[in-house]
Amino acid sequence: MSTLDKEKSLAALRQMMVIRDFEETADKLCLRGKVPGGMHNSSGQEAAAVGVMSALAPDDVIATTHRSHHHTLAKGFTPKSVMAELFAKSTGVSGGRGGSMHLAGVERGHFGGNGIVGAGVGIAMGAALGIQVLKDKKVSVGFVGDGGMNTGRTWEAINMAVIYKLPFIIICDNNQYAVETFVGRVTGGGDLAKRASGFGLPSFNINGQDVEEVYKYTAEARERALAGEGPTFINAVTYRYYGHNVGEKGQYRTQEEIAEWRTSKDPIDYFTGVVLERKFATQQEIDDMRASVRTEIDEAVAFAESSPEPAISTITQGVDSGKLGIQL
Amino acid sequence: MSTDTTVKANATPTYSEAFQSGVREEMTRNKGIFILGTDLQERGGHFAQVKGIAQEFGFDRVKDSPISEAAMVAAGMGSAMYGCHPIIDLNFIDFSLGAMDEIINQAAKIRFMFNKPVPLVIRATSGIALGGAHHCNSLESFFAHTAGLSLAVPSTPMDVKGLIKTALRNEDPVIFLMHKKLSGIRGEIKGDDYFVPFGKAATIKPGKDAVIISYGYSVVTANKAAQALEAEGISVEVIDLRTLYPLDTDAINAAVQKFGRVVVVDEAPLFGSITAEIAATATEANFGSLKGPIVRVGAARAPLSANPAMSEAAIPSVDSISAAVKKVMKY
Structure with missing residues (x-):
């Protein structure tokens, strides 16, 4: 359980490349006004998303945050369907009604991104309760950012998961900045795993730039959850290369800091090295992989561009069943 | 586990027991129904609304919760999405x-x-009784204003049971408000196959001269006022909305057209309230039928005082409702 085999390693590397190319491409499109309402770029945070998803079964549940393109792609949604949702087109994962912050596919275990900090953790905890009530063998994963570590409801949800021993994993996708506020400035006690451990669950601070480390801790958490041992908290420390939202020109961190993470801690560069060292692929095969990803993202953009808008006539459709007034 | 959930002839359970009855029947039918809240397993809830259900269905299906409202609703939401x-x-x-x-x-x-x-x-006790400002908010308009939510406000045991059963067959979130001053009232209920549809008002008392439209405990007060007015020769119809969303606009329109003299009553502060919504929509649709403006009776724009006399003075009374009816009778 500690390392990824060849097949999973190559899949993980390609998935990280998909996320990076998707985000770099979407960022430029967003600046050109193609993404209504803007978006939150997850470049730099690929390993934390892909590592978690590599340890999950396809029908495990996730719920996530406003920054969730990487989670959604890693969960197995196609770049086409995610890009189309960023464009708010009818072919998007949420039919164009969600947009960048509200990517979802509930029937496939994606209980949604969320525009409200900390809300996804509660929804994922509720899904874990549903799994327990219906006696299924699955787990639910709630993603939260470092900003969401300081909203009360995150800890309400964690406490509830502990007392009910829910099959639940909390991943702090810790990119170290709550919008423009460094996590260390606003986090009492500083150590998030230590804080979580006070709630009585196994809690870990891990390197979120190493896809294998994220995979390993998630896989172990999943085993505990399936064995009825309750939830686990994982603080995956990572870094976002871009601003909180597209086009942001923040003065809250130095260019040197960003450059250091990009050049010495990049999750894709790092894991490419691992794959080459283990001879899971040649440099040529990696170059080919990157080229195929480029094509896939180009196709996603073309798909999103050419997709139809949702019909205006549907603006009040699907609010509720409309059946409450019918005699049963 | 008891399977005897049938209602005995002439049984007159309380409002809270009517809730238990409807929930029991639906829990027997649907294994996905569970109840989560504070002090439910042993106490049966603070108004006995689920008393005995944990013992009957097991602690897995009646869960005691920490006092964590955000997590409680999130737990409900996530598990509902899950199935x-x-x-x-x-x-x-x-x-x-x-x-x-x-x-x-x-x-x-x-x-x-x-x-x-x-x-x-989402079930909760609502309405104004003693207990002060933090236990007497009338939040109906918050919920009714929100697309995607439905809102039930039963005033009788019959409707409590019929509406909770409908809510538990519904696909969407329902806010189910049970007035605290009605918890102990008794009345007939019906059996397993009786449902009260949302969006269908009930006529509590027929009348000839004017109509009072209300819901929740205010229906009781309005009915008392209507009985008192009978003695003075004014015949007033009383309509209980039973749900606020969907709202029975057909019944409201019919009543406005029939009487042209309309009083709307609830316990919420008047500004921005459900009574404002009813008066506005009824006026827009039926202006020509009205003999004069619709009169609203509601609460003062103030938090509720713990002082009983102050609290009573802030909300509708038999006298204030009667005065409103006499006002519309002068048109």
């Missing part, structure tokens, strides 16, 4: 304010955004 049909018991509706994002920003919108119904019942 359950939870009843989240918030005890007092005032406590929903600790879960307002979960209710209004999340549960209400998921179906629209994600094309996934959220079959969730």
Whole structure:
């Protein structure tokens, strides 16, 4: 359980490349006004998303945050369907009604991104309760950012998961900045795993730039959850290369800091090295992989561009069943 | 486990027992229904609304919760999306304010955004009684204003049972408000196959001269006022809305057209209230039928005082409702 085999390693590397190319491409499109309402770029945070998803079964549940393109792609949604949702087109994962912050596919275990900090953790905890009530063998994963570590409801949800021993994993996708506020400035006690451990669950601070480390801790958490041992908290420390939202020109961190993470801690560069060292692929095969990803993202953009808008006539459709007034 | 959930002839259970009866029948039918709230397993809830259900169905299906309103509603929402049909018991509706994002920003919108119904019942005790400002909020207009939510406000045991059964067959979030001053009232209920549809008002008392439209405990007060007015020769019809969303606009329009003299009553502060919505929509649709303006009776724009006399003075009374009826009778 500690390392990824060849097949999973190559899949993980390609998935990280998909996320990076998707985000770099979407960022430029967003600046050109193609993404209504803007978006939150997850470049730099690929390993934390892909590592978690590599340890999950396809029908495990996730719920996530406003920054969730990487989670959604890693969960197995196609770049086409995610890009189309960023464009708010009818072919998007949420039919164009969600947009960048509200990517979802509930029937496939994606209980949604969320525009409200900390809300996804509660929804994922509720899904874990549903799994327990219906006696299924699955787990639910709630993603939260470092900003969401300081909203009360995150800890309400964690406490509830502990007392009910829910099959639940909390991943702090810790990119170290709550919008423009460094996590260390606003986090009492500083150590998030230590804080979580006070709630009585196994809690870990891990390197979120190493896809294998994220995979390993998630896989172990999943085993505990399936064995009825309750939830686990994982603080995956990572870094976002871009601003909180597209086009942001923040003065809250130095260019040197960003450059250091990009050049010495990049999750894709790092894991490419691992794959080459283990001879899971040649440099040529990696170059080919990157080229195929480029094509896939180009196709996603073309798909999103050419997709139809949702019909205006549907603006009040699907609010509720409309059946409450019918005699049963 | 008892399977005797049938209602005995002439049984007159309380409002709270009527809730138990409806929930028991639906829990027997649907294994995905569970109840989560504070002090439920042993005490049966602070108004005995689920008394005995944990012993009958097991502690897995009646869960005691920490006092964590946001997590409680989130637990309901996530499990509903997963395939359950939870009843989240918030005890007092005032406590929903600790879960307002979960209710209004999340549960209400998921179906629209994600094309996934959220079959969730949020039950709470509502209305004005003693207990002061933090246990006497009338939040109906918050919920009714929110697309995606439905709102039940029963005033009789019959309707409590019929509406909770409908709510538990519904796909969408329902706010189920049970007035604290009605908890102990008794009345007939019906059996397993009786449902009260949402959006269908009931005529509590027929009349000839004017109509009072109301819901919840105000129906009781309005009915007392109507009885008193009979002695003075004024025949007043009393309509109980039973649900605020969907709202029975057909019944409201018919009553306005029939009488042209209309009083609307509830316990919420008048500004921005449900009574304002009813008066506005009824006036827009039926201006030509009205003999004069619709008169609203509601609460003062102030938090409720703990002082009993102050609290009573702030909300509708038999006298204030009677005065409103006499006002519309002068048109």
